Amino acid sequence: MSTPLREPTFLILTALAREPLHGYGLINEVAALSDGRVTLRPGTLYGALDRLTEDGLIAVDREEVVDGRLRRYYRLTEEGAGTLTAETDRLRSNVEAAGVRLRERGLGFLRPEGGSA
Amino acid sequence: MNELERRYRAVLRAYPHSWRAERGDEMVATYLDAAPAGRTVPSIMDIADVVRGSLRHRLAATDAGLAVRGSRIAAELALFGAAALAAVWFCVIELAAMPDDYILDELGPVQSLGALAWASWIAVALAGTVLKGRPMRIAVGIALGLTALTIPAPAVVPFFRPSLTVLVPQLALGAVALFLSPRRRLRARYGIAVAVLAIAAIALSARPWEDALTYRLGFGDDYVLGAAGVLLGTGAVAVAVARAFRRSADGLWALLIVLTPVMLLLMPLIGRVLDAPGLAESWIGVLIIAVAAAVATVSLLSVVVRLGLRRRERARA
Numbered sequence: 001m002s003t004p005l006r007e008p009t010f011l012i013l014t015a016l017a018r019e020p021l022h023g024y025g026l027i028n029e030v031a032a033l034s035d036g037r038v039t040l041r042p043g044t045l046y047g048a049l050d051r052l053t054e055d056g057l058i059a060v061d062r063e064e065v066v067d068g069r070l071r072r073y074y075r076l077t078e079e080g081a082g083t084l085t086a087e088t089d090r091l092r093s094n095v096e097a098a099g100v101r102l103r104e105r106g107l108g109f110l111r112p113e114g115g116s117a
Numbered sequence: 118m119n120e121l122e123r124r125y126r127a128v129l130r131a132y133p134h135s136w137r138a139e140r141g142d143e144m145v146a147t148y149l150d151a152a153p154a155g156r157t158v159p160s161i162m163d164i165a166d167v168v169r170g171s172l173r174h175r176l177a178a179t180d181a182g183l184a185v186r187g188s189r190i191a192a193e194l195a196l197f198g199a200a201a202l203a204a205v206w207f208c209v210i211e212l213a214a215m216p217d218d219y220i221l222d223e224l225g226p227v228q229s230l231g232a233l234a235w236a237s238w239i240a241v242a243l244a245g246t247v248l249k250g251r252p253m254r255i256a257v258g259i260a261l262g263l264t265a266l267t268i269p270a271p272a273v274v275p276f277f278r279p280s281l282t283v284l285v286p287q288l289a290l291g292a293v294a295l296f297l298s299p300r301r302r303l304r305a306r307y308g309i310a311v312a313v314l315a316i317a318a319i320a321l322s323a324r325p326w327e328d329a330l331t332y333r334l335g336f337g338d339d340y341v342l343g344a345a346g347v348l349l350g351t352g353a354v355a356v357a358v359a360r361a362f363r364r365s366a367d368g369l370w371a372l373l374i375v376l377t378p379v380m381l382l383l384m385p386l387i388g389r390v391l392d393a394p395g396l397a398e399s400w401i402g403v404l405i406i407a408v409a410a411a412v413a414t415v416s417l418l419s420v421v422v423r424l425g426l427r428r429r430e431r432a433r434a
Contacts, residue, residue, distance in 0.1 A: 022143075022147075023143060023144070023146070023147035023150075024146075024147045024150035024151055027147070027151065041162070041163070041166040041170075042144050042147045042148050042151070042163075042166060042170075043166035043167050043169055043170025043171075043173075044166065044169075044170065045147070046140055046143075046144055046147075046170065047170050047173050047174060050174070069142075069145075069146035069149060069150070070142040070143050070146050071143070071146060072143045
């Protein structure tokens with residue numbers, strides 16, 4: 001999969017970085033990670049899961065049936081972890097570059113709390 | 118299975134059967150997990166989500182490269198159609214004398230403002246032997262622009278222009294020709310140029326020199342447009358079939374793309390057959406073309422998408 005990743009894709013990979021999750025769990029985790037800003041709907045989620053599975057970034061971990069409902073859990077693959085790491089480094093580098101430029105303009109709001117420019 | 122689950126399963130029929138067999142249970146479970154307690158019917162947002170997701174899934178099954186290749190085949194067909202028609206109009210009508218009762222002047226050795234547009238299309242076909250890539254697309258763009266300018270020009274200059282039934286299909290063909298490949302094959306470049314010269318020579322030799330002609334009188338431009346539509350449509354079908362034998366659906370894409378110009382070309386003839394000669398210039402005629410083009414486009418697109426889905430399933434298997 002080419003980078004930069006789209007935000008929902010980045011958040012799905014991030015959500016799976018800790019533990020395997022099923023569809024509804026992923027929707028909740030993505031909402032939590034983005035402070036409620038990104039709310040995935042199942043149609044969007046499963047489209048993304050299809051692409052990520054085809055690209056080898058995630059894989060099916062296990063299946064469970066709970067209250068008669070099928071729950072398929074997905075896990076991050078090694079390739080997925082590598083892509084997430086690369087994207088995180090890229091975003092971090094961009095954030096640091098933006099911080100430096102803003103400090104040069106005298107805008108100190110990117111300073112850590114209690115720190116100095 | 119409760120009522121809500123049954124309804125979600127009904128909505129999920131928007132997805133292909135193979136996809137539902139693999140993902141249906143899981144997706145229904147996710148919708149049910151996310152549904153608030155007491156809900157008995159899927160929300161409008163959920164229905165819209167399913168429709169959007171299924172469309173995206175079906176379109177993702179089509180290969181972007183396939184569409185590009187198809188548009189390039191269509192562009193070659195359209196360029197040939199535009200230049201061939203231009204050669205006929207220029208040689209048969211523009212070089213003929215105007216009827217005596219016409220109130221507008223002739224434009225030097227030619228009849229109307231259309232001559233410049235036709236000459237530009239013939240020039241583009243010939244220039245294709247030396248021009249490639251961006252310069253060729255610019256040349257097509259210039260011919261297209263000149264054709265478009267012909268429509269409002271009589272408002273500012275006291276000259277005649279070809280009828281809209283002649284100019285509109287030419288604009289449609291020209292728009293498709295903009296998709297020419299940056300690396301056109303030699304046989305297409307020279308083939309079109311030679312064929313257009315041959316058509317011009319035949320048109321000149323077959324022209325009834327003694328008669329005064331215009332686009333609407335005595336000649337039957339409806340038949341010329343209709344013949345061009347039949348030939349272009351048949352050519353596009355032949356290419357689609359030939360490409361299908363090579364297991365490629367790009368010819369179907371090409372057919373899909375040239376369908377609208379073909380229908381615009383056929384419209385005046387259909388109007389004549391239905392004893393409604395003004396059909397092609399009426400709103401009803403435009404509506405018929407729009408509906409027919411939409412139906413044909415959706416039908417063909419569904420064939421292409423089905424082929425793509427089948428290929429994708431085979432690749433997965």
